[in-house]
Amino acid sequence: MNLVKEHAAFDVETIRKDFPILKRKINGKPLVYFDNAATSQTPQQVIDVIVDYYSNYNANIHRGVHSLSQEATDAYEQSRQKIQKHFNAAHSHEIIFTSGTTHGINLVASGFSSLLKVGDEILVSALEHHSNIVPWQMLCERTGAELKVIPMNEAGELILSEFDALLNENTKLVFVNHISNALGTINPIEYIIEKAHAYGAAVLVDGAQSCPHLKPDVQKLNVDFYVCSAHKICGPTGIGMLYGKEKWLKALPPYQGGGEMIAEVTFEKTSYADLPHKFEAGTPNVCGGIAFGAALDYMNAIGFNAIAKYEQELLSYATGKLSEIEGMKIYGTAKEKTSVISFNVGNIHPYDIGTILDKMGIAVRTGHHCAQPIMDYYQIPGTIRASFMFYNTKEEIDVFIAALKKAIMMLS
Structure with a gap:
């Protein structure tokens, strides 16, 4: 609503x-x-959406045949479509609801555990929040891949010549924030994405600090993964988004197991649901997801x-x-x-x-x-x-x- x-x-x-x-x-x-x-x-306006949900159609989604469940499901999926439109994703199933930016980064890091090996290299910038450092260190510990750092200068800018020098055929992943939370630096992610892709590396951009101030176009950027949190964008805490290109989301294994993310379960074998539900195990933050869409409505109205x-x-x-x-x-x-x-x-x-x-x-x-x-x-x-x-x-x-x-x- x-x-x-x-x-x-x-x-x-x-x-x-x-x-x-x-x-x-x-x-x-x-x-x-x-x-x-x-x-x-x-x-x-966003607070009203939250109150309206809990006052009028609070219910679990996707599985109920009753009216409240259908209303909640429709509002939740409409919000996913709002987010898709806002970020210009090609498909709504490329939008994965998460608990926030950190959750989205960890989801991707967990998935790449099965895709990396000893000798692979991943690059992270010197300007990162801990949530875009620690998961990759943990990934390297699990896989034997090596973490390398794109250095910064006194002005708080990344040294792009050093980034160019770090890239090679062993580079598999590059991680950088769109905007530094500590310094406010807007990073040249278009350049970073293009250069990384020339070596076949995937790129994840932490958009937690950028989404309140600008409107990223994930298709124009050609970014592989983009993450953000609603509570930075006039929305509630406990809800966020992972955008991933369809090909990558299909390649990564599920992050968590449970209800919703399955197609069929037996004690012998489980098959997984299609995107986006493959990565959305358990009862989601229904109200948060709906309010996330309302927050984007509010900011786009301005x-x-x-x-x-x-x-x-x-x-x-x-x-x-x-x-x-x-x-x-x-x-x-x-x-x-x-x-x-x-x-x-x-x-x-x-x-x-x-x-x-x-x-x-x-x-x-x-x-x-x-x-x-x-x-x-x-x-x-x-x-x-x-x-x-x-x-x-x-x-x-x-x-x-x-x-x-x-x-x-x-x-x-």
Whole structure:
């Protein structure tokens, strides 16, 4: 059921009214939410879809002949089709519902356990989140394949000449995020995909950070696998998507066994269901899947071009204001980046600044952001990360800057 109405034009004040949580006060101060790279907030339109599901047609799907089950099944599969259309996948069965980005990556890593051998090589970038590092290390331990790293430079950009040098006939898989969660760098995935394919390697792109800010076209990209999480895209937690080319999804074995993913079960042998159900064992997050589609409806109603343009204005404005602060060090100065700023001030520990900002109602993220190799590269324990979405404002940035200056003064 589509409860999302289209916005007539991009008006941030009108958009902000869609988000109930933005009316909250934290420690007596109006909430300024700049932790969007971790989790975006959820508009009332999506909340209404969730409430509508549990109020009116909560049921298990695919197996029931009764009306509630059929209604839930229709809404769930319609959401899969919305996701297919949004990412321009060739087929709806190339969209696999997962619990999130991490689940999708692990599903692919598990599948390739039977396809790799000693002597094979897989490449991962230096800019990855731990969820796009650890599963591949585990895969190498299981198969004897070797993990190699595409290095980065001081600006937080991948060194493409080094990537070119790493590629060879033994390269089977390449993994890279579309956008770095820690630095905001937009990686040249078109180049990476084309070069990898020239050597016959498959490519998985972690789109967790890109999908809130742009609209990937998986067919145009010619990517083999693309993963993302709904909770980064104004949707609920606990639901995500794995896109895989049909040929790869057919080649990979199931990730989990159980109900739904079977065609026929006997104690002698089990045959598996067709795509996408082959990879969707057990009762799914029905409501989450439906709400995922509603979240995409909401963001498409605003328009990704308008979102990108406005968020770039926020990024430029905040970068300028932060750069005026004495002792400021911004990490990640790539020419192509999205609305994420990681920084430190002098020798002040990021956690201390984050704690004081919270007292003033401002939510930022501090630490290594599940990207510890990046912090090791810069030889720092972590950063303060401010990440913006289309419902944030320049006025909020001004409040943030004033609070940051106060925190620095208190800690100096």
